[in-house]
Amino acid sequence: MPRKMRMNSAIATAVGDEMRVDDSVVMFGEDIAAAGGPFKTSAGLLEEFGPVRVRDTPISEMAFTGAAVGAAALGLRPVIEIMFMEFLGVALDQLSTQAAKFHYLSGGEVSVPMTVRASVGTGTGFGTQHSQTLENWVSATPGLVVVSPSDPQTAYGLIRAAIRHSDPVIVLEPRAHYAARAEVETGEAGLTALGAARLARQGDAVTVVTLGRTTSVALDAATRLAADGVEVEVVDLLTLVPWDVEAVLASVLRTGRLVVVEDSPVTGGWGSDIVARVVREAFGALRAAPFRISAPDVPVPYGKELETRYAPTADDVVRQLGAYVRSGNVPHPWWVEEGVTR
Amino acid sequence: MIQRHATHERRAALADPQARYERMVEIRAVEDTVNDLFATGAIHGTTHLCQGQEALAVGLASVTRPDDVVTTTYRGHGVALASGMTPLALIAEIMGKTGGCTGGVGGSMHMSDLGIGLLPTFAIVGAGLPVATGAALAFQVRGEDRVAVAVFGDGATNIGAFHESLNLASIWKLPIVFVIDNNVYGEYSRWNVTTPIEHLHKRASSYAMRSAVVDGMNVDEVRKALSTAVARARAGDGPSLVEAKTYRFAGHSRSDTAPYRPEGEWESWTQRDPLRVTRAALLDGGDVDETSLARLEERVRTGVQAAVDEATAMPAPSVRAMFDHVWAEPLPPVVAPMGGRPA
Numbered sequence: 001m002p003r004k005m006r007m008n009s010a011i012a013t014a015v016g017d018e019m020r021v022d023d024s025v026v027m028f029g030e031d032i033a034a035a036g037g038p039f040k041t042s043a044g045l046l047e048e049f050g051p052v053r054v055r056d057t058p059i060s061e062m063a064f065t066g067a068a069v070g071a072a073a074l075g076l077r078p079v080i081e082i083m084f085m086e087f088l089g090v091a092l093d094q095l096s097t098q099a100a101k102f103h104y105l106s107g108g109e110v111s112v113p114m115t116v117r118a119s120v121g122t123g124t125g126f127g128t129q130h131s132q133t134l135e136n137w138v139s140a141t142p143g144l145v146v147v148s149p150s151d152p153q154t155a156y157g158l159i160r161a162a163i164r165h166s167d168p169v170i171v172l173e174p175r176a177h178y179a180a181r182a183e184v185e186t187g188e189a190g191l192t193a194l195g196a197a198r199l200a201r202q203g204d205a206v207t208v209v210t211l212g213r214t215t216s217v218a219l220d221a222a223t224r225l226a227a228d229g230v231e232v233e234v235v236d237l238l239t240l241v242p243w244d245v246e247a248v249l250a251s252v253l254r255t256g257r258l259v260v261v262e263d264s265p266v267t268g269g270w271g272s273d274i275v276a277r278v279v280r281e282a283f284g285a286l287r288a289a290p291f292r293i294s295a296p297d298v299p300v301p302y303g304k305e306l307e308t309r310y311a312p313t314a315d316d317v318v319r320q321l322g323a324y325v326r327s328g329n330v331p332h333p334w335w336v337e338e339g340v341t342r
Numbered sequence: 343m344i345q346r347h348a349t350h351e352r353r354a355a356l357a358d359p360q361a362r363y364e365r366m367v368e369i370r371a372v373e374d375t376v377n378d379l380f381a382t383g384a385i386h387g388t389t390h391l392c393q394g395q396e397a398l399a400v401g402l403a404s405v406t407r408p409d410d411v412v413t414t415t416y417r418g419h420g421v422a423l424a425s426g427m428t429p430l431a432l433i434a435e436i437m438g439k440t441g442g443c444t445g446g447v448g449g450s451m452h453m454s455d456l457g458i459g460l461l462p463t464f465a466i467v468g469a470g471l472p473v474a475t476g477a478a479l480a481f482q483v484r485g486e487d488r489v490a491v492a493v494f495g496d497g498a499t500n501i502g503a504f505h506e507s508l509n510l511a512s513i514w515k516l517p518i519v520f521v522i523d524n525n526v527y528g529e530y531s532r533w534n535v536t537t538p539i540e541h542l543h544k545r546a547s548s549y550a551m552r553s554a555v556v557d558g559m560n561v562d563e564v565r566k567a568l569s570t571a572v573a574r575a576r577a578g579d580g581p582s583l584v585e586a587k588t589y590r591f592a593g594h595s596r597s598d599t600a601p602y603r604p605e606g607e608w609e610s611w612t613q614r615d616p617l618r619v620t621r622a623a624l625l626d627g628g629d630v631d632e633t634s635l636a637r638l639e640e641r642v643r644t645g646v647q648a649a650v651d652e653a654t655a656m657p658a659p660s661v662r663a664m665f666d667h668v669w670a671e672p673l674p675p676v677v678a679p680m681g682g683r684p685a
Contacts, residue, residue: 026483066475066503067507070477070478071479071480073456075484093503103668103669105462106454106455107445108667110462111670143668165671166670166671195673
């Protein structure tokens with residue numbers, strides 16, 4: 001029976017549901033136990049499961065991320081919370097250099113079924129050092145699965161699937177959506193398969209590939225463009241590593257156009273991989289050059305108007321998609337269009 | 343395909359003093375042999391040898407169980423052999439052969455065999471401490487009487503992972519023993535240019551943790567100190583920090599001849615070579631004589647040479663091997679056929 005809940009509570013519900021069916025699931029992180037999490041993504045877990053399985057840690061990302069690696073290697077399924085994605089910087093060794101390699105370096109003997117949850121992105125005014133998405137910190141290391149939910153349902157479903165998975169999974173949670181409310185199907189029916197994209201909206205004019213926060217941005221833009229007769233297809237990746245090549249190609253074969261909307265800066269953004277792969281696999285099906293709508297190559301600014309303009313907005317996506325579908329030419333990003341920079 | 347060869351018998355044998363000496367001789371022979379193999383170009387890459395630190399490795403393995411776990415460093419051949427890995431599995435790994443402990447994908451810095459409690463060894467300074475802490479957490483949560491041991495060098499006590507891990511282990515009262523293999527040098531730097539205190543076990547006091555310092559050149563002393571700490575951890579009595587004073591007889595790695603040592607230091611430490619100390623103690627004990635020890639040493643050296651010969655004869659892994667074991671649970675293939683799709 002679907003229940004209406006916010007995304008943060010969908011996450012806590014998912015962890016709790018998994019802890020209830022699997023004794024090996026434990027959770028730890030900064031302020032996640034007694035306080036229920038700074039974003040209330042673990043509210044009620046300490047009360048139900050007790051202090052052995054639900055633990056507050058010191059501000060020691062390196063130690064508790066590494067502890068999750070060791071605990072996972074020895075039979076637990078730890079879920080850890082990195083309060084802001086940037087805080088993973090001090091613990092990246094444990095994730096990229098240790099967790100991602102254990103199975104490989106042990107000849108398949110040691111697996112690391114850990115889930116790393118991290119809040120990401122703009123829209124909440126936390127400033128330059130707390131607002132990036134940083135997918136590429138984790139996406140370029142084979143051995144790590146990377147997912148990003150776009151709403152309460154996919155948050156619930158991906159978290160449960162991540163906990164059950166035998167490899168390390170990083171869940172990039174769009175912080176701006178923690179308060180978003182929607183119906184959530186819980187239980188087994190609510191699980192979201194890893195590695196599978198979701199067709200969030202059907203359309204024939206252009207394929208728009210999104211991840212996390214940009215899904216809602218693209219869906220808003222698609223609704224507005226539909227009023228002008230432009231039907232946009234939105235493919236919400238959900239899993240970034242390994243991303244669903246088949247679903248994206250199938251859509252591009254239908255529409256002949258590809259645009260990626262991403263929250264990361266131009267340089268090194270994940271959208272480049274999508275575009276490169278589609279060009280290689282489906283060049284003949286493309287009616288126009290594919291392109292990316294992303295953030296500019298600058299740190300995330302704080303001022304409200306600055307922060308809002310930094311990451312792709314629905315206005316931005318409407319302008320660029322509209323021009324692209326009408327002309328077949330690739331439009332400029334806003335910072336070029338408005339003459340701010342080249 | 344991977345043949346680990348490690349046996350619990352090799353571990354259990356360490357209950358006997360003569361077997362402990364034999365294992366120390368084996369570690370020394372393996373390290374000397376590996377050094378020669380690198381020097382002659384028979385194998386590529388680099389290596390970090392542990393001559394001088396054998397007593398710690400063997401002492402530790404003799405007071406822990408195979409179902410305990412140990413994390414150690416890129417200077418980890420001694421701990422691997424002491425824990426029960428065979429010279430063949432280790433040498434074949436260093437030679438990048440199919441019979442190596444990871445099938446040749448790991449190399450000298452990455453020994454692994456969870457069957458004897460050895461988590462993949464760590465090539466990043468300090469990285470093993472948080473992982474061992476997590477293993478101890480797993481034991482605590484599951485109510486198991488197993489113990490985690492983190493072995494690391496003196497250099498690692500200056501990295502954040504050391505301090506974060508001791509702090510976490512202390513507040514959670516985890517069943518873990520942190521072991522500093524203080525071999526005087528962190529890579530190319532002597533302790534005094536990187537560290538403001540000489541006796542590193544004192545760092546435990548910041549974490550309200552028990553600590554001990556022990557002569558790491560004496561296997562019996564090592565056993566005494568570590569068995570106390572291991573027993574405490576196993577009894578649920580919390581973590582300890584044990585500092586073993588050892589000495590790295592070789593340079594940091596293959597390319598380092600260690601010209602930076604103070605004059606006379608190497609000579610003074612090698613007087614207390616752990617093999618020499620243990621050998622003398624065995625002879626003093628009167629159960630063995632010079633002839634039988636010489637025979638034992640010869641047997642070990644022959645065995646190591648046989649392992650080298652066998653590893654040399656092994657095939658290198660096929661290129662497909664690099665694709666093995668990246669994932670424990672590969673996600674459904676979503677890869678399109680190669681060569682593109684029809685438009």
